[in-house]
Amino acid sequence: MNYFSSNFKLGILGGGQLGKMILNDTRKFDIYTCVLDNSEEAPCKLASNEFYLGDLMDFDAVYNFGKQVDVLTFEIENVNVDALEALEKEGVKVYPSSKTLRTIQNKATQKIFYTDNNLPTAPFSRFAYTSKIKDAINHGKLTLPFVWKSAQFGYDGTGVKIVKSVSDLEHLPNVECIAENLVPFKNELAVIVVRTPSGDTKTYPVVEMEFHPEANQVEYVICPARIDDVVAKKAQNIALKASKAFNHVGLLAVEMFQTENDDILINEVAPRPHNSGHQTIEASYTSQFEQHLRAILDLPLGRTDSKVGGVMVNLVGAEGYTGNVIYKNIDKIMNMDGVTPHIYGKKQTRPFRKMGHVTIVNEDLNEARKVAEAVKKAIKVISE
């Protein structure tokens, strides 16, 4: 198959910021790309060769879209997986596979997958309904505190709650869920693994999610993580093992905890380009987006090491502002060393909405980290 010709069509399910950054590379390679998204205002409407409006959770919408492309991928997990399976049966190359996505879409199934494959993860119990949790506590089968996670559609922290007392359960939806041991950790780490259909595999360096000491919110993604080499190697090996266990094709972002005694536990995985890899655009020899394309098109993988140190700061809508977005002080941050803003092109801001990100690169990672702090202090995503 000659990808670099107009006879080839790549399909992407989802037209958000991740898709938009993939399109930079389909444009660079001149790969013909079709995008399906729920919204007329999707960032991918521009720069895709064909853009289709449709419900990503609807079988027919996904199936009909997928029928016309040669390789199909997704930039969001919430897509109709039955349609993906039907397309695979009819010969469309779906990367990552429907099987992987089905396993990952349900957090309980995902956790069981880790256990079945001897991949370290925090101990957990599965419940058909949240209401069953109280019985388990009453019968001494579950002890407080624990982390409650909805099995379905938990995305970006929604569907997760730390349960400290039985009353914390009251406002939770009565759905399939897991109760996970609360494991104290000293670092949240992530490793992106890339794998081709032929099984060629590479890992990016371990990155570190640095949290705000009080707000308990990720403030910076730091590449490489400022951790011991032995721990880094352990994290990369676990990520590699996860990718192989899934028989994965494309990117797999593996989020992990480094516990107090340097154990590594898998938190969750994402089978797509990931927030923890945005700094690869400026910092790495090959960006995660180009790498995903190389993998799903079965092209040779690029180098995953870094040219320079990289720190990433998310641009999220400030609290108290809803409406037409303004990036206050963007000129100020562009005056700082090694700063590149990425604006996703969403017209409306609202509190905590992901509106963009800023990458800071420097030959000295500590210097990049300092500049990142200045960036974080200066920039504000507000409304008109």
Added chain:
Amino acid sequence: MNYFSSNFKLGILGGGQLGKMILNDTRKFDIYTCVLDNSEEAPCKLASNEFYLGDLMDFDAVYNFGKQVDVLTFEIENVNVDALEALEKEGVKVYPSSKTLRTIQNKATQKIFYTDNNLPTAPFSRFAYTSKIKDAINHGKLTLPFVWKSAQFGYDGTGVKIVKSVSDLEHLPNVECIAENLVPFKNELAVIVVRTPSGDTKTYPVVEMEFHPEANQVEYVICPARIDDVVAKKAQNIALKASKAFNHVGLLAVEMFQTENDDILINEVAPRPHNSGHQTIEASYTSQFEQHLRAILDLPLGRTDSKVGGVMVNLVGAEGYTGNVIYKNIDKIMNMDGVTPHIYGKKQTRPFRKMGHVTIVNEDLNEARKVAEAVKKAIKVISE
């Protein structure tokens, strides 16, 4: 003016590969962009917010297009400069200016500009018609050999001829031209200077155009140039002086000769992103395309130094092939270290047509140079 809002419109005259690479960065910053081009198949048709078909040399087409934008730039010199001047008078910010472009569009005027501003360039004579050259030779005012250059529309080597005997003049068009001394040089160098409306100025490192020893064709652009620091500094200073003399806004690519005794002579300049700066996408802290945007939008300039060594190889159509393009062995070159192909998206190849370029980056420039040679040997731009 808030560029990062949909009330702002950037206009680009020309929708070729340079425009396409600018659009990567307008997309990154979410800057609303309109493009005017002569061809329905222009690479910029995708990824621009508004695309207009029109003759770039036609006053009305350029004027009407320019009236609707806030800042107007160009990615090709062959545009109607009277329209640019009219737009400037009516308040449209045209960067680079019509005055600069008018000076540059005519090679005789350009050469006189260097002389007037004490910028070093090879000695030359100006002729209203090629036919007048013979008289000058006959009267002993001009000696053979020399370089004949058409004053108008000499682009990429067309309109240039080395005249060794009077008979060489016979097939040249009878147009305004210059006869330039043939100066033996040991290196062809280039420096990209960037300057904002406020006069902030930065230069990129000096790059070297390495020629094929027999074919006398540029094979590799090498960044940084493998030359003495004193010579590099001299070249950068001359380029800076040229940018200031033009009172330039945006990128100015200054092509220069390093003579046998290390004098630096300006060959010609291009007021736009330039082939000699393509490696900045992968090798530099800020790509030339992003830098051009920063400059014309009067944003702070980015770092111009390199993360790693970079070598660029042009992908031109192979001789003997015309038709639907195929990039033979592109998978092979993607298997080499630090290789990124850029495919411009032109459907038809023909001999020597610029179809793309390949950047090779490495922490060790010599290693990048070696890989570049392997790339050059492997890749072939042919037709179906």
